[in-house]
Amino acid sequence: MTLDKVLDRIDADLDASLERLFAFLRIPSISTDPAHAGDCRTAAAHLSADLASLGLSASLQETGGHPVVLARSAEEAGAKRVLFYGHYDVQPVDPVAQWDAPPFEPRIATLPDGRKAILGRGSSDDKGQVMTFVEACRAWIAVTGSLPVPVTLMIEGEEECGSKSLPKWLAANKASLAADVALVCDTSMWDAATPAVTTALRGLVYDEVTIQGPSRDLHSGLFGGPARNPIRVLTKILGSLWDDDGRITLPGFYDGIEDPPADVLAAWRKLDVTAENYLGPVGLGEPAGERGRSIVEQLFSRPACDINGIFGGYTGAGSKTVIPAEASAKISFRLVKGQDPDKVRDAFRARVRELLPADCRALFTDHTGAPAVGLAWDLPQLSAAQKALTAEWGREALLIGSGASIPIVADFKQTLGLDSLLIGFALADDRIHSPNEKYDLLSFHKGIRSWARILAALAG
């Protein structure tokens, strides 16, 4: 079978793959530091040359910032094309004194528990992950002379400094980026043994409300009792947002939300996520979300609301007997697929106005509003990728959600109309953005093999 030959080739070629990764890691492509602008361009050119050597049409695309590496395999009429995304830029290395070895001199080390790992800045985030895909392509081409599906690689150089040039460049290059699905390799496995596809990213509505009462600060001795206290008004409003079951009480808040399919829920139930192991490490003990929903559901498939900041009156040391003129809070809602950010914001503001005494005013500041991104559970590429990952790792690949936003996914959907499969092989202990960043050798090796399988599966 062809796939087996490709996998064998990957195994046999691992040392050379590592050498190529090391050469890439040695380029200090720190995107946020203007002193490293030349290194960013060098890294882009290095990668572009490597992709060209595979027979792809590769180029550096000028964006106004650091260039994008764009590489395309030959057109194949009727075949479904995949767009692969990663980034070649890395985080700064400060504090450099905390590194056990120079950050841009990659090496293999053995972790205390016996795992082998690649050490160096960018080993996990994201050069190592990018190279898992490049090496998978290389193996396919070496064995068969071509790729199972047409592939476009788009590797940017500004992910670590906000991808400022990207949306405009994306919009201007829709034709070159046309594909059927996107593959984004910048996420983690569930744990060291369990692969995962991140299928849902929660959206976010972030609002700030200021309740204004008296026209000036009042002495609480002279006015306490008859005078309206904006902090009291604010706490009453905020206290109304949840019921005793931890559900958010805004009308229509849960409208449009669908539960994941039974098999996904069943897989989540099998995960060993408990209050003890998830909340214990951060000093907590009981799930605070919706009663009757597991911690995994509360994180992956259910919306949440948090008060992220509150302030009003006297906040210094000691005491001051003041009734303040105003009080404010910053409130955010994590949304899931099916929820409309505008409707959530409107419902929150309506609640504030409903509970607002006639002699107070409410001022609002809209900090952000973005819908959740969620793959259709029956997306054919999703089940293909999941099966391929399961085959490689010998453990069922999980479909998971993530609370942290990944802007490129929304941009792909909005600008290119593309669904993204987020598949990565990083681990929670990779120390990305920190000294001594590492990438497990197993992540690298089985990551390459995983992509080889996924490419085959997507061709299926």
Place this chain on the structure above:
Amino acid sequence: MTLDKVLDRIDADLDASLERLFAFLRIPSISTDPAHAGDCRTAAAHLSADLASLGLSASLQETGGHPVVLARSAEEAGAKRVLFYGHYDVQPVDPVAQWDAPPFEPRIATLPDGRKAILGRGSSDDKGQVMTFVEACRAWIAVTGSLPVPVTLMIEGEEECGSKSLPKWLAANKASLAADVALVCDTSMWDAATPAVTTALRGLVYDEVTIQGPSRDLHSGLFGGPARNPIRVLTKILGSLWDDDGRITLPGFYDGIEDPPADVLAAWRKLDVTAENYLGPVGLGEPAGERGRSIVEQLFSRPACDINGIFGGYTGAGSKTVIPAEASAKISFRLVKGQDPDKVRDAFRARVRELLPADCRALFTDHTGAPAVGLAWDLPQLSAAQKALTAEWGREALLIGSGASIPIVADFKQTLGLDSLLIGFALADDRIHSPNEKYDLLSFHKGIRSWARILAALAG
């Protein structure tokens, strides 16, 4: 009738009384400024000499700070003695450029509405008020050769800088200060036509609570839902403190509180205190206290609770998706007679603990706790003074409460066992502590006459 002769003497001597007040006002006895320590001592000596000239045994009492002027009329076996309190020190005059005339060059001016007033620092607070009593004594002595009741005057020099030396001095001089009742002249009339005795000062319990949840700040995307949010816990607890009728829900909170007598309530009902004229000037429109209680009751005879400060999480500009490790609030309770500060504090803390999730902690800081001070409604000296004031002003003297604390009143009660009648003739527009401080000429003149009547009434 002797009192009429005394009142006539006061009227006839008014210009001389004013001259004596002006001489007192010319001494810049700013107690908080070390550069004026000599002036404070000069003012004390000036007053002591004046009181000695009336035949009182007067002295400067060393306190470690600015001296106390102590003056006593001769002992009279079996007669009830009154202790009069005031202060000779004044506030600083900054910003001096905002004064229409030099602050220590007192003069008579006509206000825009035609009222005559004494202008100068200390004219109202408190030299002018002190001299109303001194001049009343002078008139009684001039006409009858003695005072209707034995009198002790205690005029301190550190009221405007915290009376730091006073409690110790009081405790060391109980014998010299022994009396049956105290008269404190440092308060205001109800309005320019209506005299008042302040009979109740609300007490204060001021507590700070910090709710601790996670052991560190958390990312609200990665933890929002299952992770306990201390701000949410805090707002829920604070929101539970009031019911829909504006009553405080702590068990036993209202225990021990008695309503004022019917005649006092009836007098309060006749006052023209409305939401419009009391709350309107500070930008509010509806009374926020207990439903069914008038604004006057809410201020004078009912307790209150205010949140004076609240803070937690991100409070800067913009947004941050954080679940903070902790959140804090400063809460104060204004107490009335019958309430025990310790019980109120305990009830508040018990409520916090009752609503505290098992994985959170509550830390408390006790900022202060002082009981309310309230005269017995049937205190004989109270009705005597009220009748005397009513006779002088031709309008029923009100018995009112005050939310602002006056520490000397608690000290008199605690150290000397004395009830205090707070009677003063200041007005809300006197601009005490501000540039262009004034004291109505009518306050001064009728203030002297009022004390002459009260001294006679207390002898009765």
